[in-house]
Amino acid sequence: MPNIQELKNLTIQVRRDILRMVHKVNSGHPGGSLGCAEFFVALYQDIMNRKDHFEMDGIGEDLFFLSNGHISPVYYSVLARSGYFPVDELNTFRLIDSRLQGHPTTHEGLEGVRIASGSLGQGMSVAIGAAEAKKLNGDSHLIYSLHGDGELQEGQNWEAIMYAAAKKVDNLISTIDLNGKQIDGSTDDVLPMGSIKQKFEAFGWIVIDIEEGNSIEAILQGMAEAKSKTGHGKPVCVLLKTEMGNGVDFMMHTHAWHGKAPNDEQLEIALIQNAETLGDY
Amino acid sequence: MKTYENTGNKDTRSGFGAGLTELGQTNENVVALCADLIGSLKMDAFKANHPERFYQVGIAEANMIGIAAGLTIGGKIPFTGTFANFSTGRVYDQIRQSVAYSGKNVKICASHAGITLGEDGATHQILEDIGLMKMLPGMTVINTCDYNQTKAATLAIAEHNGPVYLRFGRPKVANFTSENQKFEIGKAIKLTEGSDITIVATGHLVWEALEASKALHQEGISAEVINIHTIKPLDDKAILESVSKTGCVVTAEEHNYLGGLGESVSRVLVKNNPLPQEFVATNDTFGESGTPTQLMDKYGLNSKAIVKAAKKAIKRK
Structure with missing residues (x-):
């Protein structure tokens, strides 16, 4: 298992991948991707107990579902750098005939992806289904999922949140990327959601806060705690407080980079702030 | 028959x-x-x-x-x-x-x-x-x-x-198909042989199509009834074989004529063998309360409607 420094180095490389991917095609979603880089790296390199090759059924390993599919750049980068497909393929992001579609999909057979996502609000239901299948199969591995905070405005989530608690889906850890931003502005401006923590708790979930959601150490600690809470009759929610655009100073503290790619000059500045560690694709 | x-x-x-x-x-x-x-x-x-x-x-x-x-x-x-x-x-x-x-x-x-x-x-x-x-x-x-x-x-x-x-x-x-039938997805079932009109029906309208074929037979019209249980993939071949013999078709379904079986059959005809087709379906409308029998009558979804459509299709040959 990689040490903390290695995870940090990989995170920087993942940031470079994200920036270069969206820059090349002048489209995609860098903000949320950068905000979740540490989480994805920690998840795939440390937290999840997963096989080194891809099987759709995922029996006998932990599984991850990305519900907010627009942060595909970070997902693709970490999948590739975790060995699911060649890192060079990141070069094809959003291009014609690519397996790396704008939003993740199983349609082109990309290893590592088990469900299409992009239309928001559907991933928790799918994760619950996969968790129920694990129980039926007597498979004690866990299901992880990630959702945007703005995404919780989609009603299907609340059907799923209600179900998971009612039916004791306690092999599920759903993480909410609490960056407080969505396309049209801050979540508090667009549609204030009140206390997400209290809502999950009221529905019967165990809630774990990770205040420093861009710290590898904090994520490892928080997710270890989350894991320890599984198997106790309740689903587990992790509230991961992140900074959208993390690691690139001009992309932070704004929602402007939700779905906008940097230009040549901006890319250069962003890459200087994230010097190559493991080698660009 | x-x-x-x-x-x-x-x-x-x-x-x-x-x-x-x-x-x-x-x-x-x-x-x-x-x-x-x-x-x-x-x-x-x-x-x-x-x-x-x-x-x-x-x-x-x-x-x-x-x-x-x-x-x-x-x-x-x-x-x-x-x-x-x-x-x-x-x-x-x-x-x-x-x-x-x-x-x-x-x-x-x-x-x-x-x-x-x-x-x-x-x-x-x-x-x-x-x-x-x-x-x-x-x-x-x-x-x-x-x-x-x-x-x-x-x-x-x-x-x-x-x-x-x-x-x-x-x-x-009506329950009329065989009890332990083998169901083949995408394979149409020819229920009756006929030479004047093909009736391609699905769902509850299949029995109505059989009833219609009996009524048509009384009037000397020979109807070939096809039970299309699978709308996609559609058994193009079975439809084309039948219409090449009968020269016209009625499609019958409990669905809007827009987007239903009828349109799928039209596509097959237009691409291969354009022939007259009549639609027994709802006419771009919502339904309403009533008994099933009353509603099928009011919305033209029964054997009577199929008979009428068949005669119209035959006239257009």
């Missing part, structure tokens, strides 16, 4: 229930989900026999479709059950992304389809579901005609790897 005996009216949804019950015993990967309509969908026996494989999701159809998609990822074969309206229109995007686009092996089983739902009225009488489902790439669309066929189809779709929409209904209708 070949005739068929009604062995006693039965509802197609009970055929689904019987099929699902059998699958419970024979295929341990089959799981079932229901959104608070266990009795209506006849899923009680499966639930009683296999509580560990049955998921009551409450009145939350979107969640149900997503959970079903997730269950396939552990190798399960989920059958979801609710009314046709809530199986399709209400959850279209969930089916589109989490099931169809993701290529998941989910069987969407929909009861109370069409106008014969009856007294509940238009909010529940979906007449657009075949269109919605057949437009989804990779989706198989099946609309069975009686109890026996619905049971056979339920068993068959468990063996088919891929998303399926199975449509059936509420009222008790």
Whole structure:
């Protein structure tokens, strides 16, 4: 298992991948991707107990579902750098005939992806289904999922949140990327959601806060705690407080980079702030 | 001409229930989900026999479709059950992304389809579901005609790897196909041989087509009745073979003429052998409350309407 420094180095490389991917095609979603880089790296390199090759059924390993599919750049980068497909393929992001579609999909057979996502609000239901299948199969591995905070405005989530608690889906850890931003502005401006923590708790979930959601150490600690809470009759929610655009100073503290790619000059500045560690694709 | 005996009216949804019950015993990967309509969908026996494989999701159809998609990822074969309206229109995007686009092996089983739902009225009488489902790439669309066929189809779709929409209904209708038939997805069944008109019917309208063929026979018109239980993939070959002999066609379905079986048949004709076609279907309208028989009469979905359409098609030859 990689040490903390290695995870940090990989995170920087993942940031470079994200920036270069969206820059090349002048489209995609860098903000949320950068905000979740540490989480994805920690998840795939440390937290999840997963096989080194891809099987759709995922029996006998932990599984991850990305519900907010627009942060595909970070997902693709970490999948590739975790060995699911060649890192060079990141070069094809959003291009014609690519397996790396704008939003993740199983349609082109990309290893590592088990469900299409992009239309928001559907991933928790799918994760619950996969968790129920694990129980039926007597498979004690866990299901992880990630959702945007703005995404919780989609009603299907609340059907799923209600179900998971009612039916004791306690092999599920759903993480909410609490960056407080969505396309049209801050979540508090667009549609204030009140206390997400209290809502999950009221529905019967165990809630774990990770205040420093861009710290590898904090994520490892928080997710270890989350894991320890599984198997106790309740689903587990992790509230991961992140900074959208993390690691690139001009992309932070704004929602402007939700779905906008940097230009040549901006890319250069962003890459200087994230010097190559493991080698660009 | 070949005739068929009604062995006693039965509802197609009970055929689904019987099929699902059998699958419970024979295929341990089959799981079932229901959104608070266990009795209506006849899923009680499966639930009683296999509580560990049955998921009551409450009145939350979107969640149900997503959970079903997730269950396939552990190798399960989920059958979801609710009314046709809530199986399709209400959850279209969930089916589109989490099931169809993701290529998941989910069987969407929909009861109370069409106008014969009856007294509940238009909010529940979906007449657009075949269109919605057949437009989804990779989706198989099946609309069975009686109890026996619905049971056979339920068993068959468990063996088919891929998303399926199975449509059936509420009222008790004639049960006339053979009891232990083998159901072949995509294979049309020629029920009667005829030379003057082809009647391509699906669902509850198949029996009406047979009744129409008898009435036409009395008037010296020879009708070939084809039972199209699978609307997608459509058995183009069977339709073309028949119309090459009869020279015209009536399509009959409990669905809007826009987007239904009729339009699928039109496409086959236009591309291969343009011939007169008449549509027995609803005319771009919502339904209303009433008994199934009254509604089928008012909306022109019975044997009488098929006879009229057949004569019109023949005149256009």
